[in-house]
Amino acid sequence: xxxxxxxxxxxxxxxxxxxxxxxxxxxxxxxxxxxxxxxxxxxxxxxxxxxxxxxxxxxxxxxxxxxxxxxxxxxxxxxxxxxxxxxxxxxxxxxxxxxxxxxxxxxxxxxxxxxxxxxxxxxxxxxxxxxxxxxxxxxxxxxxxxxxxxxxxxxxxxxxxxxxxxxxxxxxxxxxxxxxxxxxxxxxxxxxxxxxxxxxxxxxxxxxxxxxxxxxxxxxxxxxxxxxxxxxxxxxxxxxxxxxxxxxxxxxxxxxxxxxxxxxxxxxxxxxxxxxxxxxxxxxxxxxxxxxxxxxxxxxxxxxxxxxxxxxxxxxxxxxxxxxxxxxxxxxxxxxxxxxxxxxxxxxxxxxxxxxxxxxxxxxxxxxxxxxxxxxxxxxxxxxxxxxxxxxxxxxxxxxxxxxxxxxxxxxxxxxxxxxxxxxxxxxxxxxxxxxxxxxxxxxxxxxxxxxxxxxxxxxxxxxxxxxxxxxxxxxxxxxxxxxxxxxxxxxxxxxxxxxxxxxxxxxxxxxxxxxxxxxxxxxxxxxxxxxxxxxxxxxxxxxxxxxxxxxxxxxxxxxxxxxxxxxxxxxxxxxxxxxxxxxxxxxxxxxxxxxxxxxxxxxxxxxxxxxxxxxxxxxxxxxxxxxxxxxxxxxxxxxxxxxxxxxxxxxxxxxxxxxxxxxxxxxxxxxxxxxxxxxxxxxxxxxxxxxxxxxxxxxxxxxxxxxxxxxxxxxxxxxxxxxxxxxxxxxx
Amino acid sequence: xxxxxxxxxxxxxxxxxxxxxxxxxxxxxxxxxxxxxxxxxxxxxxxxxxxxxxxxxxxxxxxxxxxxxxxxxxxxxxxxxxxxxxxxxxxxxxxxxxxxxxxxxxxxxxxxxxxxxxxxxxxxxxxxxxxxxxxxxxxxxxxxxxxxxxxxxxxxxxxxxxxxxxxxxxxxxxxxxxxxxxxxxxxxxxxxxxxxxxxxxxxxxxxxxxxxxxxxxxxxxxxxx
Numbered sequence: 001x002x003x004x005x006x007x008x009x010x011x012x013x014x015x016x017x018x019x020x021x022x023x024x025x026x027x028x029x030x031x032x033x034x035x036x037x038x039x040x041x042x043x044x045x046x047x048x049x050x051x052x053x054x055x056x057x058x059x060x061x062x063x064x065x066x067x068x069x070x071x072x073x074x075x076x077x078x079x080x081x082x083x084x085x086x087x088x089x090x091x092x093x094x095x096x097x098x099x100x101x102x103x104x105x106x107x108x109x110x111x112x113x114x115x116x117x118x119x120x121x122x123x124x125x126x127x128x129x130x131x132x133x134x135x136x137x138x139x140x141x142x143x144x145x146x147x148x149x150x151x152x153x154x155x156x157x158x159x160x161x162x163x164x165x166x167x168x169x170x171x172x173x174x175x176x177x178x179x180x181x182x183x184x185x186x187x188x189x190x191x192x193x194x195x196x197x198x199x200x201x202x203x204x205x206x207x208x209x210x211x212x213x214x215x216x217x218x219x220x221x222x223x224x225x226x227x228x229x230x231x232x233x234x235x236x237x238x239x240x241x242x243x244x245x246x247x248x249x250x251x252x253x254x255x256x257x258x259x260x261x262x263x264x265x266x267x268x269x270x271x272x273x274x275x276x277x278x279x280x281x282x283x284x285x286x287x288x289x290x291x292x293x294x295x296x297x298x299x300x301x302x303x304x305x306x307x308x309x310x311x312x313x314x315x316x317x318x319x320x321x322x323x324x325x326x327x328x329x330x331x332x333x334x335x336x337x338x339x340x341x342x343x344x345x346x347x348x349x350x351x352x353x354x355x356x357x358x359x360x361x362x363x364x365x366x367x368x369x370x371x372x373x374x375x376x377x378x379x380x381x382x383x384x385x386x387x388x389x390x391x392x393x394x395x396x397x398x399x400x401x402x403x404x405x406x407x408x409x410x411x412x413x414x415x416x417x418x419x420x421x422x423x424x425x426x427x428x429x430x431x432x433x434x435x436x437x438x439x440x441x442x443x444x445x446x447x448x449x450x451x452x453x454x455x456x457x458x459x460x461x462x463x464x465x466x467x468x469x470x471x472x473x474x475x476x477x478x479x480x481x482x483x484x485x486x487x488x489x490x491x492x493x494x495x496x497x498x499x500x501x502x503x504x505x506x507x508x509x510x511x512x513x514x515x516x517x518x519x520x521x522x523x524x525x526x527x528x529x530x531x532x533x534x535x536x537x538x539x540x541x542x543x544x545x546x547x548x549x550x551x552x553x554x555x556x557x558x559x560x561x562x563x564x565x566x567x568x569x570x571x572x573x574x575x576x577x578x579x580x581x582x583x584x585x586x587x588x589x590x591x592x593x594x595x596x597x598x599x600x601x602x603x604x605x606x607x608x609x610x611x612x613x614x615x616x617x618x619x620x621x622x623x624x625x626x627x628x629x630x631x632x633x634x635x636x637x638x639x640x641x642x643x644x645x646x647x648x649x650x651x652x653x654x655x656x657x658x659x660x661x662x663x664x665x666x667x668x669x670x671x672x673x674x675x676x677x678x679x680x681x682x683x684x685x686x687x688x689x690x691x692x693x694x695x696x697x698x699x700x701x702x703x704x705x706x707x708x709x710x711x712x713x714x715x716x717x718x719x720x721x722x723x724x725x726x727x728x729x730x731x732x733x
Numbered sequence: 734x735x736x737x738x739x740x741x742x743x744x745x746x747x748x749x750x751x752x753x754x755x756x757x758x759x760x761x762x763x764x765x766x767x768x769x770x771x772x773x774x775x776x777x778x779x780x781x782x783x784x785x786x787x788x789x790x791x792x793x794x795x796x797x798x799x800x801x802x803x804x805x806x807x808x809x810x811x812x813x814x815x816x817x818x819x820x821x822x823x824x825x826x827x828x829x830x831x832x833x834x835x836x837x838x839x840x841x842x843x844x845x846x847x848x849x850x851x852x853x854x855x856x857x858x859x860x861x862x863x864x865x866x867x868x869x870x871x872x873x874x875x876x877x878x879x880x881x882x883x884x885x886x887x888x889x890x891x892x893x894x895x896x897x898x899x900x901x902x903x904x905x906x907x908x909x910x911x912x913x914x915x916x917x918x919x920x921x922x923x924x925x926x927x928x929x930x931x932x933x934x935x936x937x938x939x940x941x942x943x944x945x946x947x948x949x950x951x952x953x954x955x956x957x958x
Contacts (some may be wrong), residue, residue: 043807074822151843152743152784152787152788153745238742238784238787242743417845418842418846419845420843422845423874423927424874424930425748429937555935
């Protein structure tokens with residue numbers, strides 16, 4: 001039989017620490033509160049020590065990590081609040097509700113800062129989809145859950161990414177990102193200050209759903225995990241919509257001192273986070289908390305993760321004003337406690353004190369911190385033995401290209417984003433399907449560009465370089481839209497930190513992200529860590545998802561990836577090298593996930609990104625697209641498909657043809673421009689000593705690639721489009 | 734001339750309609766909170782898209798039972814204009830201002846896309862700036878846009894030329910490809926596509942403008958292009 005502390009997910013040493021804090025044995029309520037607060041999900045006990053590698057400040061950062069969301073300045077007294085969060089384990093068990101409540105939670109984080117949510121993105125990972133009914137079931141449910149919540153809220157889902165890889169077979173990833181806009185002076189924080197101020201609870205009543213969800217997220221998935229369905233919450237987007245409008249109206253008054261959403265670890269977390277950031281203490285009465293079930297125990301009330309609830313710290317005497325506004329939105333506001341300065345979190349049930357703990361001991365400052373041992377996993381040496389010459393060159397490039405275009409990782413994701421309302425609120429200037437989504441900021445000339453990115457195969461083969469590439473590729477997506485990258489939020493999805501090889505992957509990725517963010521001047525303003533993404537036998541590929549925001553000063557200059565008209569000249573920026581290690585080509589065509597990841601040269605990267613931004617600003621470019629999975633051939637095909645145009649490409653190279661076409665060499669872009677503008681761009685490229693080649697021109701409807709004067713690809717764009725569009729749809733319908 | 738946009742808890746496209754009319758079409762327009770009693774001031778009432786009352790029970794059903802819908806019915810009975818877009822169309826069928834019903838899309842999935850729509854009848858206050866047979870591209874975003882009606886109703890709709898818009902490529906299983914219909918008196922329009930999302934060149938589509946321009950012209954007393 002397991003001991004009391006093991007049942008709430010704590011270790012013996014951790015239990016001893018609780019005894020020290022309390023000077024006595026904790027009762028059932030207290031033990032459970034420590035259990036959820038000291039779970040990895042809430043305390044970051046295995047990850048916090050590494051965050052020092054992240055740049056978290058900068059001239060534009062108004063709020064770095066540690067609040068409900070990060071905030072970055074975009075000028076004109078406006079700022080962007082953003083955060084990404086995982087909901088992996090709930091989605092593995094109950095895909096619809098798991099994904100839906102993931103979206104609900106991240107939206108609350110944004111409006112808890114006082115920002116109006118204006119866009120949602122998501123980053124999804126599943127096992128191989130071809131021949132897997134389980135993966136199809138999960139994808140179907142997750143997409144429907146995201147759609148069900150976001151659409152009902154009237155917040156457009158404008159971007160994201162989906163990858164399929166066998167490492168995610170038993171443990172899919174569902175990361176949701178929300179972005180909001182806020183005036184500087186309206187920024188609110190999770191702060192319980194002012195002794196005697198009231199703690200008010202608004203939103204949905206508390207039930208027994210989502211019991212111990214934070215702890216559930218902090219262990220590996222097993223066959224018994226299905227039994228944890230009660231740890232998955234149920235979402236009500238309509239309630240959240242009312243809560244959103246009520247909160248934003250409340251935050252326009254000066255009644256509110258602090259605000260905190262009830263997310264992981266429910267009331268427990270919200271109370272102790274706000275208390276420790278404020279006067280230090282708080283006293284609440286669980287009998288005042290609205291409940292939707294009878295005979296709920298104090299412990300159930302304190303750790304429930306029922307959705308759509310918010311905690312407000314309200315100036316004493318202003319409670320009625322709050323009530324009036326909240327009731328206008330058909331919700332109730334109840335005073336459940338008061339702010340104190342005795343540094344204790346006291347839980348009462350009526351007149352009886354049922355829990356009494358030092359508030360700080362519960363939160364991440366009191367929680368234990370670990371710096372685990374790490375070691376290089378054994379596979380690393382093996383995968384690096386790969387050489388390009390180990391694989392045979394394909395004989396038919398038409399067939400090879402079509403096979404690449406129908407790879408689930410490359411094929412159109414229209415089946416997915418067609419289920420998301422990506423246009424509601426009429427600000428979506430560039431919709432899903434291009435490199436980054438572009439959202440106009442009303443009342444200004446500005447727009448923001450948004451993307452999520454992570455090539456986890458690269459992160460598996462080389463976590464440090466792979467995560468640098470993830471940040472840089474996100475920046476390329478932003479730059480292709482004409483926007484300057486300004487900040488990131490990161491969704492860090494890994495295996496168990498208690499296993500040295502997994503912890504090595506984590507550590508390497510953190511260092512890589514930190515380095516790339518410093519190079520590209522995009523500080524980390526918020527994020528989320530999800531460990532224990534493993535099933536009995538194996539961990540997921542390390543997956544540090546980068547959510548990035550950029551600013552475009554003149555929305556009318558937003559650039560997209562597709563070719564615009566026949567006759568335009570196509571230029572490749574950057575130079576292709578023999579770098580098929582970890583490529584989609586190697587995986588799709590040769591069934592190999594091996595090799596060295598491509599080399600990333602920040603000096604060159606920054607020069608090219610800067611040049612593209614200036615060329616878009618001067619309106620020299622008709623289109624810009626960065627090269628990623630599938631390399632040059634796939635990028636060119638993607639540029640042709642949207643407007644059903646063709647291309648006549650002539651490549652000169654010393655590389656083997658498959659390498660030339662599908663290598664994933666970094667720092668490369670395909671741009672198209674009018675003949676008259678070619679000279680101006682070429683002069684700039686030569687001035688900056690950026691390698692480039694004029695590789696052909698846009699044509700009416702045929703897609704042709706010659707390599708060293710020999711025709712290797714000749715396809716109708718219509719056929720490519722049909723295959724690329726149909727692949728995922730065909731699997732799902 | 735004044736437009737009024739009714740705001741139910743859960744309305745989402747209220748703000749989109751407001752911007753289209755105020756900013757793009759320079760009209761006098763106001764939001765009307767759902768507990769407002771008197772709407773006599775308004776010439777054209779818009780029931781916007783969204784998920785009124787969460788669309789719980791049945792989409793549009795809860796909104797149909799609000800007091801303001803009594804006022805909207807009176808407004809319509811007096812011959813004044815009403816337009817229901819998406820969720821608004823669902824509400825109009827629920828209150829009986831328009832016949833038929835909207836059920837879940839044939840493939841049971843929410844669809845957000847741009848749909849080519851054919852103008853079937855331009856002799857209405859909502860379509861007088863369009864040409865019969867013209868194809869316009871309008872955004873759609875709905876999970877329940879599959880129009881159904883009895884044989885008898887469909888016969889009436891056809892005979893009275895009440896079908897104003899049809900889909901070129903039916904996205905949701907709607908009977909007779911119906912995208913939008915009006916009542917017999919031609920003063921109440923319900924449509925699933927979102928013209929308010931297609932009023933601004935920056936967003937890549939201005940095909941929806943003609944519908945609002947038609948309304949403006951007919952309110953000014955004109956009818957033809």
